[in-house]
Amino acid sequence: xxxxxxxxxxxxxxxxxxxxxxxxxxxxxxxxxxxxxxxxxxxxxxxxxxxxxxxxxxxxxxxxxxxxxxxxxxxxxxxxxxxxxxxxxxxxxxxxxxxxxxxxxxxxxxxxxxxxxxxxxxxxxxxxxxxxxxxxxxxxxxxxxxxxxxxxxxxxxxxxxxxxxxxxxxxxxxxxxxxxxxxxxxxxxxxxxxxxxxxxx
Amino acid sequence: xxxxxxxxxxxxxxxxxxxxxxxxxxxxxxxxxxxxxxxxxxxxxxxxxxxxxxxxxxxxxxxxxxxxxxxxxxxxxxxxxxxxxxxxxxxxxxxxxxxxxxxxxxxxxxxxxxxxxxxxxxxxxxxxxxxxxxxxxxxxxxxxxxxxxxxxxxxxxxxxxxxxxxxxxxxxxxxxxxxxxxxxxxxxxxxxxxxxxxxxxxxxxxxxxxxxxxxxxxxxxxxxxxxxxxxxxxxxxxxxxxxxxxx
Numbered sequence: 001x002x003x004x005x006x007x008x009x010x011x012x013x014x015x016x017x018x019x020x021x022x023x024x025x026x027x028x029x030x031x032x033x034x035x036x037x038x039x040x041x042x043x044x045x046x047x048x049x050x051x052x053x054x055x056x057x058x059x060x061x062x063x064x065x066x067x068x069x070x071x072x073x074x075x076x077x078x079x080x081x082x083x084x085x086x087x088x089x090x091x092x093x094x095x096x097x098x099x100x101x102x103x104x105x106x107x108x109x110x111x112x113x114x115x116x117x118x119x120x121x122x123x124x125x126x127x128x129x130x131x132x133x134x135x136x137x138x139x140x141x142x143x144x145x146x147x148x149x150x151x152x153x154x155x156x157x158x159x160x161x162x163x164x165x166x167x168x169x170x171x172x173x174x175x176x177x178x179x180x181x182x183x184x185x186x187x188x189x190x191x192x193x194x195x196x197x198x199x200x201x
Numbered sequence: 202x203x204x205x206x207x208x209x210x211x212x213x214x215x216x217x218x219x220x221x222x223x224x225x226x227x228x229x230x231x232x233x234x235x236x237x238x239x240x241x242x243x244x245x246x247x248x249x250x251x252x253x254x255x256x257x258x259x260x261x262x263x264x265x266x267x268x269x270x271x272x273x274x275x276x277x278x279x280x281x282x283x284x285x286x287x288x289x290x291x292x293x294x295x296x297x298x299x300x301x302x303x304x305x306x307x308x309x310x311x312x313x314x315x316x317x318x319x320x321x322x323x324x325x326x327x328x329x330x331x332x333x334x335x336x337x338x339x340x341x342x343x344x345x346x347x348x349x350x351x352x353x354x355x356x357x358x359x360x361x362x363x364x365x366x367x368x369x370x371x372x373x374x375x376x377x378x379x380x381x382x383x384x385x386x387x388x389x390x391x392x393x394x395x396x397x398x399x400x401x402x403x404x405x406x407x408x409x410x411x412x413x414x415x416x417x418x419x420x421x422x423x424x425x426x427x428x429x430x431x432x433x434x435x436x437x438x439x440x441x442x443x444x445x446x447x448x
Contacts, residue, residue, distance in 0.1 A: 028259040036251045056266045135250030167422025178208045
């Protein structure tokens with residue numbers, strides 16, 4: 001995590017004093033990073049955008065609880081991680097219900113509403129192969145594995161922080177990261193740089 | 202010592218390995234080579250496919266957030282929690298009490314009975330707010346700590362405020378046949394009562410006990426699951442209302 005920047009501290013102080021432009025400043029500073037975290041966890045652009053909005057609404061509602069000595073970035077990313085994980089759980093329930101409904105009704109149309117985790121043809125064309133493969137491999141992880149891995153690898157959170165956000169004990173959080181790395185290695189080893197493959201052999 | 206497993210290497214990479222693992226790694230060429238492969242994999246993963254968002258995205262988010270945000274009325278945390286929570290606690294309980302009585306149809310002055318759907322929506326909103334507040338206390342408890350005794354005075358005040366309303370929501374959940382919610386609220390109530398009645402400063406060992414209890418019972422996880430279910434039901438009831446209005 002980055003150390004809290006002076007700019008964030010000043011913006012938080014001004015926001016608490018009722019300065020609306022300071023709130024906007026916090027959105028401008030952090031919304032894209034929050035989006036990246038939310039997208040990595042949810043693998044869905046629309047869900048990630050909704051998470052960004054919900055994150056800032058929650059953060060501003062709780063701004064009076066933010067400790068001055070804390071890092072605003074870390075604080076808001078924790079809120080974003082919580083919102084993302086809630087979104088994943090809600091989506092899993094909806095998809096499960098949708099599958100049940102389809103089984104009941106024999107409808108094929110409804111399945112088209114299930115968000116796909118595979119990269120779209122446009123993304124395949126526009127992205128490099130490695131990026132596409134990485135995205136696809138990440139999408140194939142379970143929600144818990146992907147969330148734990150994203151928080152560990154991209155957000156540099158400790159096992160304890162991950163466990164708190166995901167509502168797991170520390171052992172389970174750690175093993176979610178281990179399983180994620182194993183699956184990612186299996187999926188991506190053929191695409192690793194040649195030198196690394198040679199060492200692996 | 203055997204060579205390091207992949208899990209050991211992952212711990213080492215993220216700086217969570219113990220001294221034994223680090224000592225072996227320092228003297229083992231084979232493990233360092235294996236680490237090279239892992240580092241290559243993890244570096245490759247940095248090249249992921251997150252869609253880029255430009256300046257306009259921040260502006261769009263602000264336009265979405267601006268009309269919905271609550272006004273920020275900052276009062277320093279300690280100052281807010283200690284006297285204000287104490288003054289508000291009876292009102293929070295009274296509000297919950299009135300709400301629960303209303304929802305159970307015991308408010309005799311209600312001229313027209315509210316529909317079951319409206320009753321459910323009101324209860325869901327109230328319970329959702331309550332669960333959000335309790336979650337904040339639990340997260341604070343999990344993240345508190347440091348050197349020496351732990352100051353739990355603010356968490357204690359929050360707990361004192363939340364116990365009466367938690368009890369009322371639990372009773373309402375029991376009456377409504379919401380067994381899962383009632384059980385979680387019961388677990389929560391035990392913990393809140395313990396914190397509310399405990400000392401304002403606790404030793405590191407006593408604090409660790411509280412944290413272990415939260416963790417071993419999975420209370421935070423259960424509260425999140427229930428809160429998430431409540432949100433889902435809120436969305437479903439909102440959809441039902443929209444569908445009824447549209448038809």
